[in-house]
Amino acid sequence: MKTRRITRERLVPHTLDGKTRMVPDEETIDIPLPPRDWDQIGINVVTGIVTLALLGCMAFSTASIGDLLSRVTPAPAAYGAAALFDLAWIGCSIIEWLARYTPDRANKARAGGYVALAVAMGAVAVHGWIAGGIATGLVGAAASGLAKGLWAIALDYQAAPLSKRDAAFFEQELSEAAVELARIPVRRRVTRARALAEGEQRTLEAENGSADPDQSGQSASGSGSSAPDVDRKSLTTKEAVRIAWDDGIRERDGVIHDAAQRLGRPVSPDSVDRYLRDLRRGA
Template identity: 80%
Template structure:
């Protein structure tokens, strides 16, 4: 059995003049090595091969499709668009791997990947046919097919097989997690809306409780005995606005006209608008 030396530190008793203390000490021990995991070595090797194949395939496809498109568009735009052909099916393959625990969702990514691969292979074959003939086009298109096929085999080998019940269980787990995640922005929006409503309500209450610029809006039950109403039987602006509101008037201008008609004088538009806002807030609450 193969071993490897390793050094570790431990506390050991050490006595001087009859007084013992625990002091650090080092020792070297031999630890047995586990046997090589040839399966993991093999899958790592294949993964490296797939990565190289994807890079080579993408470079070849981009060059081929870019040369084809550069005949009708500027080269930077042509080669930028050419890179999308392989990036599309590579992205779908990555999503397929991420969704391996939910087969229904992985199936959509798998189908999209094969569609994007077919488009990319068709574009490479068209360029090869124009540049060198049918054989050149078919061989060039086969490069993308081989890279995609190798990757699909590796992904299928790496993905753990799941029963239908297992898949349904994981779907429910992901659904619950998604609901919890979705609650965060929804709760934030609800709290923001409630804060705006509360701020508007407090502002209106503070506004209505401040000194009224219109003397006709003051209450007849004033606590100051030295203050006497000039015309106790007259309708105040606030009362007139309330009557107009109860009659179905919702427009500030129409309410102001009604107040002027009832009280016999033109009210302040800002005062009428404030009373109308307060009534709307009370109705909404």
């Protein structure tokens, strides 16, 4: 068995003058080496071959299609557009690999990749036919086909096969994660919209006076409770929350109701939550 010698540090007891302490000490040991993983070596070799094939194919296709397009357009633009032919099916192949756990998405990317490959092979074949004949065009087009085929086989070998139930399970997991991510910008937009609406309401009240002609302070639910008379034109949501807090109201719903009563308009629950958090930290 092959071994490898390593030096490691460990703590050992050391005593001086009757006092023991744990001090670092080095020791050299031999550890067994794992057997060589020929399967992984083979995958690495294939990955290198695929990478070289893609680079060579893209260089050849770009030169070929660029020469074809440069007959009618300036060379920089022609070769820039020529690179897109291979980049399109290479990008679809990468998406196909990323979507290997969601077969529906992988199938769409796979179909798009083959369509883009067919277009690229056709362009290379046309250039070869114009430059050197039908045989030249077919051989040139085969380069892209071989590169794509080799990559497709390598991806298919490494992709784990999934049953329909497993695929459906992962689809639901990804869907739930997507909903959680989507909630973040939605909440941000809702908060911004409520803040704008609150600012607009305050502006209208400042121009026209109180928006609530009923100054009795009765709640909409008819509970009969009333809030102290305040100047609603100058009162802010933060101040209304502070007043409710000082009155001993701690429940979120109660604070929202009391603040809305004092302001004479609905208040943003998110703003109330933020002010309550500040008050609780201060308490």
